[in-house]
Amino acid sequence: MHPLHHLICEYHTVHVKKHCTPLHNLLDQFSEIYPDRVESIAPNQHPNTHTNTTFITEIAQDRDSSMQKEADSLLEIKIFTDGSAIDQKVGAAAVMYRRGKSALSRVLRYHLGGTDEYTSFKAEAVGAIMGIWMIRSEHIAGCLLISVLTDSQAFIKQAVTCNTSLTTS
Numbered sequence: 026m027h028p029l030h031h032l033i034c035e036y037h038t039v040h041v042k043k044h045c046t047p048l049h050n051l052l053d054q055f056s057e058i059y060p061d062r063v064e065s066i067a068p069n070q071h072p073n074t075h076t077n078t079t080f081i082t083e084i085a086q087d088r089d090s091s092m093q094k095e096a097d098s099l100l101e102i103k104i105f106t107d108g109s110a111i112d113q114k115v116g117a118a119a120v121m122y123r124r125g126k127s128a129l130s131r132v133l134r135y136h137l138g139g140t141d142e143y144t145s146f147k148a149e150a151v152g153a154i155m156g157i158w159m160i161r162s163e164h165i166a167g168c169l170l171i172s173v174l175t176d177s178q179a180f181i182k183q184a185v186t187c188n189t190s191l192t193t194s
Contacts, residue, residue, distance in 0.1 A: 034060045084178055100124065101169045104156040107176060108148025115143040117152035121159050131159055149177040153184070 032048060037060050041049050052058070085091030095103070101124050108117040115138060121131040133155045137143040156173050165171065175181065 030060065082181060082184070084181055095172075095174060098172060100172045102130075102160075102163075102165065102171045104159055104171065104173045105175075106149070106152035106156040106173065108145055108150070108152040110140050110143075110145050110148065113140050114138075115140055115145065115148045117148045117155060119152050119155035119159060121156075121163075131163075133159065146177070146179060149175060149180040153180065 029048070033052065036046070036048050036052055037058075045053075083094075085094060103122045103124075104119060105122075106117070106119045108115070110116075114136065116134065116136045118132070118134045120129050120133075123130045135151055135155065137148055137151060153173070153175060156175075160171055160173075
């Protein structure tokens with residue numbers, strides 16, 4: 026429901042002579058409109074180009090086959106995510122490549138904190154979230170085929186149980 030619907034219903038029943046708001050003036054101009062008879066239409070939650078998204082989750086048999094599959098891929102966008110711990114610090118990163126461009130399209134990095142608070146698994150999850158955030162902020166979900174690649178089989182297996190999809194590299 027529109028945020029002004031409640032005010033219009035209220036202003037429609039109360040006629041003000043002094044200190045009229047713009048809504049009062051509009052309702053006076055369109056006196057034949059009765060807010061309680063206006064049809065409510067739920068807005069479309071997805072752009073018109075949106076189709077039902079299909080996720081494919083794959084875990085490669087070995088490192089070489091994973092790298093070969095990624096090299097053979099002709100997808101428009103590839104996002105690589107990673108999380109790790111080094112020198113008692115835990116961090117995550119996500120990078121985006123577009124087909125045909127040698128330079129990175131986007132890079133995100135995040136320092137979570139120390140190894141006493143965070144694990145590598147949590148860093149992998151943050152990296153994946155940043156990758157998904159890249160997709161969302163670019164407004165490309167449902168428009169282009171996208172590959173999100175991570176090296177954490179544990180995270181992928183956990184994500185599959187949550188109906189999330191990632192491909193390992």
